[in-house]
Amino acid sequence: MNFTEFEYFKDIIQNRLDDYFSEEANAQQIKTPSFKDWGLFVPEMCIEAGLSEEEKIVLLLALCPHVHSNLLDSIIQDRLSTTGDFPQLGGVRGKNYRGFLPTGETALFITAGEDIEKRKEIQSFFDPDHFFAKHRILWLEEPVAGEPRMSGKIVFSQEYVELFTIGKVSKPEFSMKFPAQILETEMKWEDLVLSTETNQQIQELQTWITHGDTLLHDWGMHKKLKPGYRALFHGPPGTGKTLTASLLGKYTGKDVYKIDLSMVVSKFIGETEKNLANLLAKAEKTENILFFDEADALFGKRTNVRDAHDKYANQEVSYLLQRIESYKGLVILASNFKSNIDDAFVRRFQSIIHFPLPKAQERLLLWEKAFPSKVRLQQDVDLTNIAQRYELSGAEIMNIVQYACLCALGDNKKTIYQSYIINGIQREFQKGGRVMR
The missing domain is CATH 1.10.8.60 (Helicase, Ruva Protein; domain 3)
Structure with a gap:
């Protein structure tokens, strides 16, 4: 692959190294081209975010091993042959990938040098509330215990590697990191028999899937409404909840992922949140439909606090509420009994749809x-x-x-x-x- 932006990136690194090793100040200002001139497929949200020059450089630095695997090594090895070891540059070697993998220290050296204030700014790019972390684009791997935070390897999301290089994200495969399988059906809407009221609410849901982006962006409601849509399907078993979810996906061109809750819920503190965060991070790149069957196991009522376990369980439910609310696609929770779902979730559903036994x-x-x-x-x-x-x-x-x-x-x-x-x-x-x- 030959992308123009990496030619600029190579010049930026080379210029930074020359400036560091030269006794004379001869730094040149080299800027990366505008996103519209990149050869990579830049996601629309990155363009709209108005990233700074330094943020673009960090983006290219993290992408480099995935796109130009020998670029960093070719520059660095040439410099090390004349200077010897150079710890200020940071970087590590992978287990299978033997090339240079950048760390937070690499980003600091290239973009900030010895400028203390600038280094503080660059470090903030890896904070949890930064654009990169919020959208799970890139982050710092946890460093070895006792070592500086910025010694952690820069990890670039595989989904975003695909978005930047081929313009789309592959369908995630069922695994421990993505415990969900696609729901498919050969049935049609006319095969589904629902009450008039239930059917009307389902049509409203289909309208949101089809026109939600228009409402949020073209009509300017993104400032007033939260992203995504949350619906609760409740009613006795066998009344069409799963089939309805399958048909919604079939007729709107969305994949419907049924979540395997047995692989999400964990008895270990912090693991359930971590599992759900990983699942949603993978799913939200494509904004497909998530279907939580028997959702009581994950989104059940909070209890009165009697001990530390109850307190933690309540914190877990609060986290799940917050995370589901930030998902940009459609989330469907299915339960046999509406009363089993925590009231805090119920208040945040845009649709609560009852599937009664047929008359x-x-x-x-x-x-x-x-x-x-x-x-x-x-x-x-x-x-x-x-x-x-x-x-x-x-x-x-x-x-x-x-x-x-x-x-x-x-x-x-x-x-x-x-x-x-x-x-x-x-x-x-x-x-x-x-x-x-």
């Missing part, structure tokens, strides 16, 4: 849509009566239909009999500990 007319629609086209219903099958008599969720109806179809296949038939369906209903009632009347 008789809705159950009839589910029954009619459920059977495959290659089977026929025996004349004694009365779906209207079944829908009115048995209160079932959509998922339970699909289980019964599957059972009935397997019965037909086992009997080498393409006909569904009333007995197949009734036996299937009885099985579902037994699973739930209910008595069939």
Whole structure:
């Protein structure tokens, strides 16, 4: 790759080294080109941030090993051959990557030299409240215990490496660092049966996904509204919460990531927050939809403080609240009971959508849509009566239909009999500990 901005960057480093080793003051002012002249794909938010000259240099310094792996070594080795060891430059060697990896000290040397005030300014680039850290673009790796903070290696987010070099972020793969899998479905909106009120609220949610950027940026509401959107889906199991999330992604071109909470929640202090922070940092580069099923485990009610454990648990919930609120995409929390979710979360949801058990007319629609086209219903099958008599969720109806179809296949038939369906209903009632009347 041959990017113009790195030609300037090379001159900046070379000029800084010449100035340091020369007895005469001959420093030249070399500026990096404007972002619009960079060959890299500069994300829009970096352009809008109005980064200073020094911030641009630190950005290029952190990117350099990923884009021009031998650039820093070629300059430094040439200088070390005449000067010997040069600790002021900082830098470390990687485990697999044997080239020069810049540290905070490298950034200080190149941008500030011995200027104390300038060095303080550059150090602030690695503070938690700086633009770089807020967007998880780059940060300092924790240094070895007892060593100076700026001796830590500069880490550049892999997602932003992709954004700067190829203009997009690859889909994250399921791992300990990203415990989430994509939800997909072959079903369509017309296959989903919801109450009129629930369906209307879902359409409002789809409108936000489609037009949220227009509202925030084109209409100038980003100063008044927080980024992102938070929705709570609550209702009994099998009423369409997961399917709705899948369809929202399918029809808006967004990936829907179902979070594996067993890999996020940890008994160790600080680990849950760390796991969630890593997950959100990866997800928010693409602003896809995050779906927390059975969210009570992570966002449950805070308790009265009886001991240190309760105090920490409450702090954990407060952190989760803050972190979810800053996510720029859509976050959906799903729970069987709204009352299980902490009130502080509930107040911050833009949408609270109830998924009730379907009524008789809705159950009839589910029954009619459920059977495959290659089977026929025996004349004694009365779906209207079944829908009115048995209160079932959509998922339970699909289980019964599957059972009935397997019965037909086992009997080498393409006909569904009333007995197949009734036996299937009885099985579902037994699973739930209910008595069939």
